[in-house]
Amino acid sequence: MANYGMIIDLKNCVGCAGCDIACKTENNLDHDVHWSFHITETTGVFPNVGYRYIPKLCNHCENASCVKVCPTQAMYKDENGLTLHDPDKCIGCRSCELACPYNCISFNEDVQHQHQWQMDTEPLLEGITSSGKEIAEKFDNVPFPNYNPDRAKTYDGVRRKGIVEKCTLCDHRILDGKDPWCVVSCPADARIFGDFDDPKSEVSILLAENSAFQLLKSKGTKPKVYYINEF
């Protein structure tokens, strides 16, 4: 039993969006689905301008509104404080999507990773490239070339049509004692993952030593992604 969450050190973050890409490859996300994303904001008037780059992901809120509104308990809190989603129970009502104040839930209108180019029989360059169809046939029982089978340990490897999906904080990696892939991939060590219930964990220490903020704290969702060192 733990209470997992994350600290994002904005002083270290260089705004490379590596975490966004890492998340997509680790979790087999289709091009229009983003579990890890970022917002940017320019403030002020020249010469007194400011720029903000804030990485965002599901906050795995303690008081998660998505869990409260879900009519089927498809969205639930696990024993480690993660907000997870059960595709078998999800009916695709999208209430959770509307209830999440952080826009962290995506809905799959279509089958994921199936695109028109996979049907194209014409090669892009005659005699030089393969056609989309030929490439698709080489997928060899996987939905797309860089499919990560590890993802399927705890969630659908590729999520189904008609239901929602969201960040699981890489629960399949946590299960093996590893950090989420966005944390490992960050070149600037800006993301720190850990157990907030363990006073000796790095996240607890950082939280105690720094003044931190959470996104939309006023919503009462008690987000467990904290930001430190805003500048």
Place this chain on the structure above:
Amino acid sequence: MDFINIGAWDIRITLDLFFGGIGVGAFLLSVLLSLYNRESLQSTIKIGAYTAPVSVGIGLLLLVSKIGVPAKFITTLWNVNLQSVMSIGVFLQIGFMVITIWYAVLIWKEFPVNNQFRLLQTAGTFFAFSTGLYHGLFLSSLGRVLWTELTPGMFIASSIAAGIAFVLLLKTLIDLVTKDEVRTDLIQSTLPLGLHRFQVMFFIILLVQLVSVILWQFYTGRLELEQALIYDYFMKQYGTIWTSLVLVGGIIIPIIITLVSLVKHEKNMAPIPTIIICVLILVGSFVMKHLLIIGGQIALPVGFVF
């Protein structure tokens, strides 16, 4: 500022709430009228009784068609989340649907007057009010800025008015076609406060709706910054339609027409004003629900996070 439209729900949700609302109003009207002078009011009671299950059924079908996996809708009956208003609402809607079907069948077959029938009416009335309230509560439970604590009041008043308007419109049109005398005062009934008269019913319900809409408009724009910004944007986009079709057309004009009729001590409202009122109320109810469904899905730009 570039506002976001989450766009999770489309017109099918509006239609569910609209038809569900008509079902609620039609059923309540049928029960209310059956308490008095049931002989002379039989045709109106029957129209209300038959409208309710059809209307609620259409609404439910549209709702089911909107969810991502319609075949799994049935699982909401055993995967229950007591914290979720929708989860409870599924039972209310299905319960209401069953009761309205049962009620319609009884009225069609024999129109009994016994304790069992009264019990069914009482249970139906409970489910009708609960379903009517549920529509608004469901929205407000999602915590979106335009779906406030005042939404349930707006919705239930609008639903009851629309249900009565639908039944009255149908009755008036049938009477006109069959050349029957059009009687909208429901003859010599004796409900307290003159409640048997459509003018009075409309007047009271529309007044409640007017107060709830005005309170909603007054408070929504004045709470937090987020709410104020979204409300302003909503009004810039849809303010003209809202004011003309919901507020003036759907509530104020019908109130004035009914008031004039009441002041003149008219027993019967002429068919044309009756049809006008009913159409205006129905259009107002639909537009209100649809605009709120759209407006509730407006979000501030992603950058607005503090």
